[in-house]
Amino acid sequence: MLEPQRGEVLVRVRATSLNYRDLLILDGDHFTNGPGSLIPVSDAAGEIAAVGEGVTRFGVGDRVVNTFHANWIGGRLSAGKPCGVRERPGRLARGVPRRLRNALAALPESLTLHGGTPLGPEDVVLTLGTGGVSLFALQLAKAHGARVIASTSSAAKAAKLTGLGADTVIDYVGTPGWGQAVLDATGGRGADRIVEVGGPGTFAQSLVAAGTRYAEIGFVGFVGTGGVPIGFMDLFRSGATVRKTWVGSREDTEDLVWRLAVRPIGPVIDSVHPFGDADAAFRHFAGRGNFGKVVIAAL
Template sequence: MKAVWLRPPGNLEALRMEDMADPGDPGPGAIRVRLHASSLNFHDLLVVSGRMAPATPLGEGRIPMSDGAGMVEAVGDGVTEFAVGDAVISLIFPQWQDGGAAVASFSGTPGDGLDGYAREAVIAPATWFTQAPRGYSHAEAATVVVAGLTAWRALVVDGGLKPGDVVLTLGTGGVSIFALQLAKAMGARVIVTSSSDAKLERARALGADHTINYRTTEQWAGAVLELTEGRGADHVMEIGGPGTLSQSMEACRIGGRIAMIGILTGAKGEVRTGLLIGRQQRLQGLLAGSRKHQQDLVRALDGLSLRPVIDRTFPLEQTADAFRYEMSGQHFGKICLEI
């Protein structure tokens, strides 16, 4: 079968499409999945570009991609949750099945510490997958694994989102657009920031109540306060990191929640702790979620008319080009691979 490998020294030029042995039949408790799609995440980009070393040594190589979506081809003894023909999606943290936060590294994450899903088929424990949302294409389903789950946990699981809440999303990448869609589906008001008027127009078409171009309105926190009559946002999807955190705190209401999800502006920076304390805000670092969280999200999506936004799809052999497109920042929503 075909697979993409990240070979030493571990950068985009080292991505190779190669033949590898077929994985065979699943053993007890395992399933064989014919993979049809994956979606790109910023974390995947950090790994394949060499900007972040894999959590376990690269050795002779690693199959990238943490998101996998496909069809069950065979089930091993003892597997009752899945049947041949089921559409399934992977987990970014397969060891985190339920309960509170249980991971602090990517050592058990496919595409980072373990081989991922940039391949035609895989055999893995059945507990490494969940059902896919009904009616979703494989590419749409793949976007749920990280982008959808991160937005769900930030807003619903930990955030307790309620109708009428105000959600501020930074940018128009996969997590932010999923957050926009989920928040609107649950009756919230949404403010979206971007440097592109064209992207902001698309966000309004998806239901965004207000949009702010942070290039032309550099003090966008003030604009958020004006739009909320001085109160601020109840939930902030913080994607930028240290370069945007200060304004996120200013834009968040007293006692509001800031979900620290991304580090697009860097991994280190100053935190205005006095402002955070004074406004009594909760700043939470957040990495996707558990299998139970993902199952709950899938059930929710089964009852909503929400379809993920896919900007562009690349064939598996053009994985490096897909990441170059991600690096360009042109995308709105998700970028996917077709396997």
């Protein structure tokens, strides 16, 4: 077994889930030097197998998750801070598993594997699709008592979204102008929070869904393609605040898992694949038919 050095811990990884950026990394299309130049996968859950000299935050057997930025402990991210942005797993660093120093947070028993203004029951949240981010956003929003409008292209997935608590589900294929459908569903008010995972393929309609109030559009991903150009006046008339939502610091992660320990939310798992069949997990995930997270586990 590897021996952790001073200030290090050795983690026995039990599970990892796939993210869209993993597909981009495999294709050499996400800050890489070409296909196969990096090892993908950027999240993992497991337990401490051994600790090095001087380690006080964790002990053998503790359940942990990794954080995304190796050295961003807390506070505001700035260009001059040595936060390990260039060491994000799958970018210039290998994907997990790898040597971990600061990049761990305790995992609450409720899990098996905010910037902006606070969210409240008076808010309307719009989620797009049925990927892991959108489903988790739906669950978090409902935990705060908010009304959720969700979009999907499948009747079967629409039923599952309703089962998770979505108040309104819109078929974005049958309703290409789904932004107006959000306005109609809210009496012209529009969504207060929009979890924007599509990027160029969905932003124009998200802007419509924001109405003319002071909605917040959180950019999380860019899985959508195509889309129409956005003009300055479109942005000006909307009154929306557009904010890039990035993976946070270790303190942000610890705050989230603490909240999940107090108010448990079970992750939506699409499928679990053994490590020896990881290629099947990637193929399934690349098909984009999943509802929730695709997990690779050490079964």
